[in-house]
Amino acid sequence: MKNVILSCAVSIALLPATSWAQEDAASAFASRDFATAKAVWLSEAADGSAEAMLGLGLLADRGFGQQRDFDVAFDWYLQAAELGLAEAQFNVAIMLDAGLGRERDVGEAQMWYTRAALRDHARAQYNLGLLYETGDGIVSNPALAAYWFGKAAQTVPAAALREVTQVTASRTLAEPDMIFDNVSTSQVEIVWNADPNANATHLVEVIEAPRVDENYGAPTISVKTVTSGILDLNGLPTENAIWRVVNLANDDTDYAAADWSSNHAIELPRGRITLFSDPAVKSMEDAASVFASSLRQAGYWVQITDDVPKQSDNFYVSYAYASDQQLAQAVAEFLPSTEQITPVKQLLRSTQPGEVTVNLSAFR
């Protein structure tokens, strides 16, 4: 009898995992068959399933069918979170926020809450609002608190009821503090720290790098936002892109930018220069070509175009943001001029930050 039992046990143990995988792990979990759920999830997680990783994290977190282990739970949640699963990102944030089995790290929690919030996770949005409202471990930011409560309000009734007293801070212009980025052909996700004392409007620029000696194009992404992250699940046409976040002054006269980031060690531009040239005038076209070549060699990105905006019609060299005045002046000195003083003009909202316009047809 003992031998029969033994061989039965052995054959049961040797049952292939695939036959178990037929059964839905979620329903096994629901009927508290944690051993089955775990077996299926382990196999699915090995195949890269973020939902399975979340499930495994839950088993360890709640101590279902195993000894409770916050470290194991956190590891599984983190793997799923890195794959972009909002529930897992939320759980990671919670564990960091509550300091479960680890040192409390509100900065990291804020980043993970933000990533989940960008994916419309209402509880993450609400918790993020609470974090910014109380300033519990991070700098309080009433504007962002109100923003995220507003986002969560449809799903979380308590968020709709919250009134956050706004504080008029003395705004200083400072560059944003970048905390996460993942820019690729499958998605664009960028997260930064929103300083409540700095300006509230952020401009996110993602630009494809031009080939050598070619015009740069319009930004693939150029988004103004008051929140502290963007998520675009469309991704980019190519991997060769640079990106950054720019803080804009409230009156749009100036900016402070984080450094450019890039994939694949792309050479970052010293500035962007738009050369307007009338294609009907051969000498102008030739000049534009020569200038572009020299400027590119000096590390600038250049685009030559005939589409002069009305604003820049009368001005030889112009720029939009106060911080670009020096760049515009340097470009003006490089170009020929009939007068001793080359006109360099600030025209609000005429260019992107870090961009200078040269209108050759306005050359006098």
Added chain:
Amino acid sequence: MKNLPIKSLMLTLGLFASSATLTAQETSQTAAPVIEEAEEAPWLKVYFASGSATVSADQAATLDRAVRTFREGDPFVMVVAGGADKVGDPAANLGLSLQRATAVATALTNRGIPIERLQVLGRGNSELQVATPDGVAEEENRVVEISWR
């Protein structure tokens, strides 16, 4: 002893239990998790004023802190159990304890806890946190406990 009817035997046991000093940690009526985790407090308490079933503002802050510890997981059960101190009629206190538990459950769902996760119960004057004679006001008994499994 074995000739005594079951009902009076249980009454005897009940009387015996209530005369001892019970603390929250010693009572474990709900099916407890397999392993008790020392790092995470299993009980969360929301306090109420005498005769009231309204969640006050400072207790609402407790709930805000609570939602910053409750992970997203499905399914697990959250038990919201209300109590009342022994001031007043036990029948009214039973109703009051259930009202309190409901108020807290509502506050939780308002903060995004899925309603299908919740169990709500009113303990009335049974299983008090702190044993008191009739008519004694005791804040520790005017409490709603949130536990989960």
